[in-house]
Amino acid sequence: MSQWLIAGLLFTPLAWAALSLLLGFRQGRWLSWLGMAIQMAVSLALWFAVMEGGGFYYALGGWNAPLGIALRVDGLAVTFVLLTAAVGTACGLHAGVYLDADKPWQRYFWPLFWFLWAGLNGVWLGADLFNLYVSLELISLSAVGLVALGGEAAALRAALRYLFAALLGSLAYLLGVALFYGRFGTLSLAVIDQLLVGGEPALIVALLLMLAGLALKTALFPLHAWLPPAHGIARSPVSALLSGLVIKASFYIAARLWMELGDRLGSPWLAQGMGVLGAAAVIWGSWLAFCQPHLKQVVAYSSVAQIGYLFLLFPLTFAVAEPVSLLAQQGITLQVISHALAKAAMFLAAGNLILSVRSNRVKALAGVSHFLPFSLFSFGLAGVSLMGLPPTGGFAAKWLLLQASLASGQWWWVVVLLLGGVLAAAYVFRIYRASFLEVSNSDDFYHPPQSLEAIPMILALLALGLGLVAEPVLSVLALPFEVVAAEAVHP
């Protein structure tokens, strides 16, 4: 049973990418609807399988590590697989209507979309360091292609900046992998975890290199300069994919490394340093979001800010009691999920608003509230989750992080959490203020089709409802993991 699920999960995106390369945009859309339905069904089935039977290791095609590809299917991985299916399907459906099917270059959207999806699933399930690298590169290259899709000079400039940053980050990560392999002769993260005894300088350098590379790819302050142009200039469904999922992939790897190896290779300085950079990202990113004249830049800088919260994982899980560390991990997981849903909703809603007012400027929104309340409402609902007001997923995440900060005696992160919420409210209300200005009584706005309006609303409602179902979602993380299978991975 599980081999069919895994095959469906990894094989369909690659097959769909190859097939849709042969088709135009419209036929590719039909094909992709089928593919998204398959992905959704397979992800749900795998999620239920793990809920019942616990996690397991899986050797792809019966080839064992080190030459084969080992997959680690645990509660966290299937949760993110399901999240990818939800956000990916929403963005795919939105893109099918939103993108102009008559432009010849749009036919490349579907292949890139599916390669991106394949890479994402590869990262969530990857169990060895090198395959994580390959999946990360697959994600980066297809994401850069998606940013450049329009082909205007500004898009190309943003895509090139993104590409160079992503490549540098990947190579830093790969150099770290080389150092780990040279020391242990294995690529499996679980086996390295078993063999590692103390903090040797070479291994600390390796971990630092990997974390720095991944932080660059996640756009952690002060390495975030590539993100706002790339996410701001891409078409809205693409921005939603990039902000919702792509930057989470590199963070996920950094978090996995830290949780497995950080207790021996990390240091209080490193943990607090990562936390400080995250805090600076929250404050600085929110402030810049408040100052942006363009709507999508506001949302893009808001991503820089929201990523900052994720890096509080490092100080809140280093050298603290086990229950506190668990609280922090749960909080970060919820933050990843709720930000993915809310930010995808926000970018899609922003895309609809831009379509309506035919301009990217915040000032152009004047009067929108009167004639297009629906898209604006989705935008606001997503904003409520970013601010962290109850009962949203963002609130549940921040509540857990707050408890973890207080329980570990690191009260200074509480200030960041509260200030970040206030600043998020400021930049969301700025959009609202602009859109409530009454300039004329005539409705000369374009009204997008209802399907375009519905998709961001559904995502925003999911982000809102996540706070109510936080307990069952988080219970997946504590599922038992089949430890015996770890032997199979070790040659």
Added chain:
Amino acid sequence: MSLNLLYALAGVALCGIGLAGFLLLNHLLRRLLAFNLLGSGVFLVLVGLAQHGDGPDPVPQALVLTGIVVAIAATALAIVLIRRYFHLTGRTSLDTGNNAGDGGGES
């Protein structure tokens, strides 16, 4: 062993040169070449460090082969983007300011 370590150290040196080029150069093609140099350095470290006495280890060679494929794909994508960017703007660097010191006709 010492020979392998020599490979690894040469790899680190290549990484240093590549990184310096990547950060200091403005010309897009040169940055791309610097990226390739950096990649070769990483591959050299990967192969050089991993030899454990009893004969060559096949795994890093398989890894480097995959890494080269990835690097070629990335380079090809970058070249396509750079070429199109150059055709549209006549620039060979990403600076958004005035085109002083741009060297627009260099390629």
